[in-house]
Amino acid sequence: MKHLLARRPAQAAPAAVEEEWEVDEPAADHDYVGGWSTGARANTSALLRWTAWSLLLISPVLGAAALARASTTSTAQPTVAASAPAATGSQGAAGFATLFVAQYLRAGEGDQDKLAAYYPAAADLRLEGESGRRHGEQLTVARLRQTDPDVWSVTVAARIVSDDAPTAKETKAADPAAGDSRPSAAEAAADSIHYFQVPVAVGSAGGGATGYTALSMPAEVAAPARITAPDLIYGAEQQAVSSDPRTEAVTQFLLAFLTGAGELDRYLAPGTQLTAITPAPYAGVAVDQMRIEDDQGSEPVSTVPKDGTRSRLVVTVRVTGHDKVRVPLSYALTLRARAGRWEIAALDGAPSPALPTQAAPPPPASTP
Known part of the structure; x- marks a missing residue:
């Protein structure tokens, strides 16, 4: 028998060792070379x-x-x-500017230090008039835009009330010859909303806090421009007809929502969650006008379509207050048909604008 190790002497190892090698030795297998198989x-x-x-x-x-x-x-x-500061301090800048304008409108002689808390250079300003002779009401931020990475331009709207300025009614009473003449420039200015633009710088105040300071005194500016209202998805306004199931659904819903009459959940589509106003602010509701999605002003509707049909509409209502005075309100609603009646599927946040009409593609060029 041929041994695995060719140089091993015949008498170099005991018989037991030779038997062990003989038992484990693959004598008939020629695929092993040097301890490795050729397959491996x-x-x-x-x-x-x-x-x-x-x-x-x-x-x-x-x-x-x-x-x-x-x-x-x-x-x-x-x-x-670079973009991180874009949203930093915007809300704080708006509040800071509102407080500054409120203090500015009340300021008079001797109030330099109060203004300097917002605009340090105001300590050297010359102020006239009695402190507190006028003040601002209905202050609100009308515009907020970032002019530089750390500067916000805040436009604050305010109605100015002066303690010593006569009203138009008082002026006419003092001068009967005035009759129904148009109000003077002073009267018109006193009765209008004023807009003040305040530049506010935002920066770190240490300890992780954000600080603010005005870069100048407020500047009075014109009112923000108004735009033309976009086209809406609804048809022309039409009189609400009592025989229209949508009129009935909207009326019952608003009665429960605004006056507390009835259970609100009865008029809601499954999955819709709304809460009635409490305490109820009104004592009565009358639906006057409706604008219905894609409505072409056809014959009055007296039936309810198949289940799942949705309809969006804007309703104008007159609500009666507890003082018996009626005031108008408008609601944008989404209705859904189910089991032969309309249910309120959503109290929409706003009327829905119509999608812009896309121009038709030009015809392909003709080839001779």
Whole structure:
């Protein structure tokens, strides 16, 4: 029998060792060479070849990914840093400007220090008139825009009330010859809304807090421009007809919603959650006008379509207060048909604008 180790002397090992080798020795198998099988060597060679090819093929992909990641990292950081201040301090700047305008309208002689709390240079201003002779009412932010990374321009609207300014009614009473003449410029100015633009700088005040300061005194500006209202999805306004099931559904819903008459859930579509106003602000509701989605002003509707049909509408109502005075209100609603009746599916946040009409594509050019 041929031994696995060719150089081993015949007498170098005990018989037990020779028997152990003889039992485990694959004498008839010529696929073992030097302790490795030729099949294993073939598999290993194939594995090494595939590994080498895989590394060769994937290396450009890994290199491109690493380059893209490095490029993203290097460019993303400045973008974040530049855009971060865009929303920083906007709400605080608006409140700061509102307080500044309120103090400015009340200011008079000797109030420089009160204004300097908002605009430090106001300590050297010359102020006239009695402190508190006028004040602002209905102060609200009408416009807020960022002019620089750390500067906000805040426009505050206010109605100015002067303690010593006569009203138009008092002026006419003092001068009967005035009759129904148009109000004077002073009267018109006193009865109008004024707009004050305040530049507010925003910055760190230490300890993680944000600080504010005005860059100048307020500047009175014109009222913000008004735009033309967009077209809506609803048809022309029409009289609400009692025989229309939509009129009945809207009336019952608003009675429960505004006056507390009836259970509100009875008039809501499944899945709709609304809460009646409490305490009820009104004692009565009358639906006057309706504008219905895609309505072409056809014959009055007296039936309810199949289940699941939706209809959006805007209703104008007159509500009666507890003082017996009627005032108008409008509601944009979405209705859904179910079981032969209309239910309220949503109290919409606003009437829905119509989608802009897209121009038809030009005809293809003719070829001779």
